[in-house]
Amino acid sequence: MTILVIAEHDNKVLAPATLNTVAAAAKIGGDIHVLVAGQGAGAVAEAAAKVAGVSKVLLADNAAYAHQLPENVAPLVAELGAGYSHILAAATSNGKNILPRVAAQLDVDQISEIVSVESADTFKRPIYAGNAIATVQSTAGVKVITVRATGFDPVAAEGGSAAVEAVAAAHDAGTSSFVGEELAKSDRPELTAAKIVVSGGRGMQNGDNFKHLYALADKLGAAVGASRAAVDAGFVPNDMQVGQTGKIVAPQLYIAVGISGAIQHLAGMKDSKVIVAINKDEEAPIFQVADYGLVADLFEAVPELEKLV
């Protein structure tokens, strides 16, 4: 069995989600190869070669792969991946964009967002916004799978010494082109990788009030998240959204401030180790999943919390 892991990267840095994906591959067992498709992504390939457990890195360096356009990357992955037993990618916006296209090209069903590996062909994944866990078995010749990062502890980024092999295959479908991107700037830890997450909801009342959460987060070394209500109200940008349609997080500590706890929000954070809820409505559903609940006005409680930690 040989497993192909698609590296998540921005042509400069190997994203941490790749380490969780390699961890899932290691649970399946077998040789692990990593594909780095990009442009000028030599440094990413070098980083991938050092990842513990990786035996080979394939580097497909071509202008057509610069922005990970699925129309170009998917044929590459399908061509290379046909000889592998499994193709894995992180369930990031990139992995979700590319991998189903690969699966359809290989004419196999995909298994999305696995949270555990039961055996080489059987996996567990959440359905219905995490309200049920399905065990899915695949008889496909090539098993195409996206991996939910929070389900697997990352492997070490150092310690491996894989060879880097250049891949010549170039695919340019010519059906799509990259126009531009706008990335949110943040000095805080990345939401999906942070050990502590502080999230605000509609109860924050406006975007300016998020400064209280930023102050608390900075003191704790935490990332700041938000509920959909806070994003839709324009308090914060949408890449901060935690939930079924946003990011899935599972930090050591999740502090939900002014968040009622709708099913869709819980889907994104209920695997956190410890959940704290601060809400003035003692009937709020968030208290049913919170380990520690504080019924209080957040505008008094958050500054006080910031002082005491």
Place this chain on the structure above:
Amino acid sequence: MKVLVAVKRVVDYNVKVRVKADNSGVDLANVKMSMNPFCEIAVEEAVRLKEKGVVTEIVVVSVGPSTAQEQLRTALALGADRAVLVESAEELTSLAVAKLLKAVVDKEQPQLVILGKQAIDSDNNQTGQMLAALTGYGQGTFASKVEVSGDSVAVTREIDGGAQTVSLKLPAIVTTDLRLNEPRYASLPNIMKAKKKPLEVLTPDALGVSTASTNKTVKVQAPAARSAGIKVKSVAELVEKLKNEAKVL
């Protein structure tokens, strides 16, 4: 131009589903069903494109049981012109649905196909991408903005670090994200009018599509329940508990 919109009948998003005692699936008997929220956004976007004069005809398609006609009627009431139901009683995988949609695309020849980014029951997030692979069209997934100009469409996509814009040659596939638009409600006169709009029923056999699958759901379980938490009385008590009891600070 013609636009094809795919909609799915799913359990209503407000329903808290229960896993069946025999672990064969979730209990959907007597549970309220609705149009998948992302599909509502897809229908709304098609209707807005028609209102702008970009689109001339909206065909809405669903793959599912005969009861999915209710959701197709809803889409017709929201502004779709006609509907196609590919009737199948079995639970189909995303790949099977994508193959059936491909057959409908071949028949209808739309310039744009709009789907939701994921269905809230299976949470797969696959069908649009798979349909794009099968048709060979470009894909604009997780769209928060769609602008058609000439023979191409610019799609702004929600990605992990922010937003990205791609340009796709038409015909193309777009999947909707939550922030693309705010879906309208169907008015009573439009609900009445929708009853008279054409609705064609097809079968996978008639389309010549095999729905065989390589995936099998072995069992479905309830997630591990969290042990009940406690309410603290003050911030000081909270900090003390986080430091000494939970040891996360």
